[in-house]
């Protein structure tokens with residue numbers, strides 16, 4: 001092949017930048033962890049909707065305990081599992097602000113089950129971002145309510161035995177079954193298509209909150225390569241091949257009000 | 266049995282197994298998680314009950330339920346988890362059932378951090394939950410002592426039908442040290458007469474931490490207090506070291522007790538007459554031994570990994586016989602022997 | 617008598633295991649020993665350390681501000697512990713990764729190209745053992761043979777394949793240090809050869 005040097009007139013054009021709502025500091029997530037990507041998607045949508053100065057975040061206890069710092073928003077860290085209750089306190093005082101929680105699967109589905117169920121039961125106008133990585137990441141990989149049947153964790157050395165531990169919790173379906181939830185979706189971020197879907201779900205959930213449609217939740221199937229003992233690529237593959245089979249992706253509940261929003265754009 | 270190099274958390278779990286624990290309920294939290302993880306493997310192996318609870322609130326109430334059947338039940342946690350257990354502990358205390366709780370203390374308040382701390386002292390020794398009660402609180406300074414006190418915790422909980430708490434910290438939980446485990450204990454599995462087993466061939470048993478009428482509840486409270494008084498009279502334990510001729514008395518517990526030992530040893534090498542009292546039972550507190558040692562001391566120095574909690578008990582014990590000084594580090598910082606030595610040297614120069 | 621060592625490096629460089637080699641070897645010789653790790657999520661990719669205290673009497677503090685000796689496996693650890701080593705103490709460092717210029721004149725520096733030596737043996741995973749071997753030889757705190765024996769005795773079944781490479785690494789580290797020793801004065805740290 002001939003080597004050619006083409007002289008092209010390039011006009012500088014910004015096609016991509018860090019979202020304003022995302023910190024510039026280096027996060028403490030492990031290589032290949034998708035918490036970081038999910039943080040970024042939320043920041044992008046907050047930028048896009050122009051609500052950075054109107055949004056208040058409630059962080060969980062877990063690997064994303066620094067969510068309040070990674071997103072450039074007013075924010076507070078709740079006790080383990082109590083983020084919805086703290087968020088409700090904020091929202092009831094400041095109903096015109098957008099209030100979001102960001103919670104792990106241990107945080108929401110185990111210790112915080114009561115708080116999130118009551119938030120959804122009462123149709124509280126808050127949005128919960130629920131990160132399902134099938135284990136307790138922060139404490140080193142113990143079984144979570146979402147741990148799959150047979151999955152080995154540090155507290156299920158023989159694999160999760162559903163006879164004694166029950167079946168993995170499908171939070172999105174559970175919340176969708178409650179009368180006060182308006183929009184519930186399950187997403188992932190293992191390829192371009194799922195990332196795009198996730199961004200759309202985040203956007204719709206936040207718009208629904210702004211329209212006072214009720215409780216909204218977006219679940220993410222998220223990679224924890226460190227505790228799964230997989231490479232970053234292998235972890236994404238595991239989500240696609242194994243997690244999705246039990247946790248189907250898609251919109252689980254779209255209330256009529258949210259459906260109207262959807263068509264309105 | 267030969268010594269093994271054991272991590273504190275694992276040693277405590279294994280000691281509990283060998284002491285005869287029937288059921289373990291717990292929830293992950295650093296720096297005690299290895300204890301839970303060890304139990305998740307070993308309890309099923311031995312055909313006993315292990316359950317990872319959905320929260321510490323659930324865990325302590327599962328312990329309550331198991332204990333009501335006459336089983337030896339335990340849980341373990343740290344900081345925020347121990348706080349969540351306080352309601353349950355208060356119920357157990359008035360119910361006259363045995364339970365063992367391990368607190369591997371970490372930096373607080375709030376989420377704090379996961380580094381070693383002794384800031385749960387007041388919470389543990391004052392009851393912690395609502396109402397008038399105390400729990401037996403045992404504070405190990407070495408991995409070997411953590412093993413021995415775990416076994417003792419079960420024996421005391423069983424003997425007095427009360428809550429016994431092993432109060433370690435991140436240092437004791439995470440460090441490794443050669444230690445010897447006891448042999449697996451065979452204990453009789455007969456249910457005590459008060460246990461809830463189904464009222465077959467006997468009148469029903471009931472366990473309730475409440476008394477609707479003032480007189481009923483008052484009587485229950487006095488009965489509880491009489492039991493606590495018996496524990497105060499018989500179960501005080503502490504280590505006294507080089508106190509006979511000590512002009513300066515250092516008081517420290519748990520891991521800080523051993524750190525202080527290094528400082529005391531070095532101060533002795535400098536010719537300073539200093540001794541150490543290390544409370545092993547934080548409740549009942551060794552008021553008497555401290556009072557006696559303080560009688561001929563010029564100064565008392567209390568060292569803690571908090572901003573000053575046990576120091577109040579020491580002041581009560583010393584009762585004005587000598588000035589009581591305090592040195593502490595909060596927030597998960599561990600005091601080193603050098604800083605304790607510095608305080609001892611300072612005090613030795615004062616007259 | 618007591619001797620304290622802090623071993624530090626990136627999580628994944630085998631810092632905790634290096635400390636365990638010393639701890640097991642001390643226990644096998646009936647000495648008192650404590651091993652205390654840095655722990656928790658900050659270890660993910662961050663700097664990890666293990667503090668080992670060995671003695672012939674009961675050990676008070678397992679926490680040490682000024683260790684008698686330190687092993688630095690990466691640059692941040694070198695920078696952190698160089699000023700902290702006790703005067704008269706020893707700093708063994710991994711010169712495959714650390715190019716700092718020693719600043720103190722009152723401690724003994726032992727530069728060990730641990731990654732390079734480890735790569736010759738098997739792979740860089742035994743770099744930690746190379747530095748432990750060097751430390752043992754320079755300080756005499758434990759005979760290298762004790763460490764070699766300990767590795768064989770305590771590495772459990774699933775990792776038996778690592779026994780030989782670790783043993784060779786200990787030996788190579790010790791040899792290198794012995795040669796360096798000939799060029800300088802031996803360390804004044806206590807020996808516990810029982």
Ligand SMILES: Cc1ncc(C[n+]2csc(CCOP(=O)(O)OP(=O)(O)O)c2C)c(N)n1
Pocket residue numbers: 060061062063064080103104105106107108131133135136137138139144292293294295321345346349376
């Ligand atoms: C009351 C209480 N119990 C336990 C803990 C310890 N803890 C910290 S994070 C965590 C679990 C986090 O898991 P998850 O919610 O799944 O989040 P991830 O780290 O996986 O993102 C636990 C149990 C705590 N901080 N507070």
Ligand code: SF4
Pocket residue numbers: 028029030032033034035063133137138223224225226227
């Ligand atoms: S432990 Fe898992 S969830 Fe936590 S940061 Fe690492 S990869 Fe992410």
Ligand SMILES: [Mg+2]
Pocket residue numbers: 104105106131132133134135136137144
């Ligand atoms: Mg999780």
